[in-house]
Amino acid sequence: MPSPSSSPTEPNPSVPDAASAPDPSSTDDSADDLSSNEADPAAATLGAIHEPQRLHPLTLLLRVGASLPALLVILLPILRNPGSTENLTSLVLGVLYGLFALPAILLQYWRFSYRITPKQIVIQSGVLNRKNRSIPIERVQNTQIERNLVARMLGLAKVKIETAGSSSTEGSLEYVHQGEARKIRQVVRSFQRESADAEADATDEDEADVETLLDMSLRRVLLSGAFRFSLLYLAVIFSVLELFNPETLIQRFIRADRLDWLTEVMFSHPALAIFASVLVAVILGWISGIAVHLARYYDFQLWLDGDKLRKRHGLFTVTEGTIPLDKVQTLILRTNPLMRAFGWYELKVQTIGINVEEQGHRVIAPFAGGDRLLELARRVRTFELPDSFANVSPLTIRRRFFRYTAVLTALLLPTVYFWPVGWPYLGGVALPWWGFGLVPLTLGWALLQYRNHEYAASEDGFYIRRGVVSHYLWIVPVEKFHVFHATASIFQRRLGLKTLFVDTAGAATFAYPEVIDVPADEADAQFNTLYQRFKALYRSRVEAATGAPDTRLDPDERPRLPTDESIGEPSE
């Protein structure tokens, strides 16, 4: 269930604060204020927004504006041929829109309020169904400020509040004044800091320890786009074709006879035509790659602000976000062959409190040189890149080769079997038979996958390299290990191989740091080592926290399954 408090220590997410008054909807605020006032009257409530706040009034304008396209669709018949009697229904619908949609927008605005107390963010919303959502401050992973083009012109901003338990944005304030947005973020951050380390004294000045980690110039952004390709242009082309008839478009802009020579060439030299269209596709992909990158990463800036990373970027929609350093789970270095040839890399961090668009991965540095990037990554989390990585078993080439060949065969055989007589034959056999010419390529691919797959388990973490086209390097710190898996499929068992996987919180579901085809003994040994390191780290932390060695449970108190001997005894 997506809820801000999914940890067992806070069992009931619907009640805003377990310690507060029995009727949370009416009195939790005052209870909060009381308790925090007792704790630290001067600092704790400073900047808190106790009074329920409304969104910025201009929000109304934006929302009505956003609903206008719907009205346009409703009124389209009238606009097309005014005066027709068949327009009555759309007119009625238009009136209904005026009667319901506009008041709904107004009521929604009227009934939406938020406030921020030192313990929680409370958002009340809903006209018929009242929703009272409270997000505990310490659960907030990220407060993100977004300003799209219209909002920027009106001086507004959208504040998104993300938490760990949920896979999407937990609360969204759409829209507040720009200054207010910044204030909210400031307030949330200062409250978090207080609750996190109340005794730490060096939290006085906010701007004092801000350090710029990365500042991308326009040239750098353009350069980084030049190394990416995007298929966005296809979407643009299709949507243009959707709206306009291509023939009229051509007639309007280009006279048809000018295109005649082109069609002539295309029909007389098909190979040339194919080459030219590929070239055009590549160039368009290249240009749209630059455009997409420019729009997304324009003026990319990354700061280290105490224990948080802050970043801001974007051309039309400016995105601002914070990432607490201790919420960073995994560091991911990525590169594609083109970037690699010139020594450029991208750095992402895996967090939880997933922003859907970035799939749990936040780009920290879109484009930087290898050494620079490693240095930057070390600021996020200290690590020592191991000198030597171990290869997986060469048997993986065999297994992958057989696997790909089997898949290829499974794809080709039916087409060979059902190939109609009239369809093209080449060299006396049906065309798909030639598909088996790809078999050597699968061997090459398997070989490349073996070459590009390495791992190293060192004292501070687990390092995995993988990927033929996109090269990935995952850095998984010991302290963020989650669940340990060692799997062996039926084919792997025949070859004595295993797959090793250390799960982390919020890991992606498609590209994840698995170590595929490690020799079974080696895999078990690594599995053991990794788990022992994890255990040792947390044992030492427990010792440091309690001052007592070993775990906190006495041996006889430790969880134990009822074995045959103990079944008869009373359990406690």
Place this chain on the structure above:
Amino acid sequence: MEAPASDAALADVAAGEPVRSLDPSIRTIWMIKMAGASTILFLPALFYDLTHLFSPNAWLPFGVLSGGVLVAATLYCLAWPRLRYQSWGFALRPEEIYMEHGVLKHVRTVVPLRRIQHVDVSQDLIEREFALGRLVVHTAGSRSSDVVIPGLPLPDAEEIRDKIKRFILEDPLIEEPV
């Protein structure tokens, strides 16, 4: 089937508590569920056979398709639960849950208790008949966001749940599980 937890390399992880099997009656439950699923497969085959009973150019002689499906399904329902039962083993250890399962793909998993977000015990209709429960352990991981141990006697499942809960509550480290 290899015996659970016998590798020398896993001596440390696999030390301590003996690896436990599931309750034997889980085989019956699996069998019932698989039989239900197989019926759904069998019915279309039977339908095909019946509708093509008098067809002059039948693809297969009468009864081959439905018979084949029936035999395959019966073998599957008889053999698979046993194999699956044999491959299952788990142990609740002081700091982790250890489990292994999988017939075709052997999976060995260690879930540190510290990483558990919350624990449920659930029971469906058939399991209720056999007084068995299922322990569902939620973590924040991606692939293993819920780890399930099926076929535990309900009191055992609840006891394990309570122990895990107590472990989490008594954890002196004040940090989020993530």
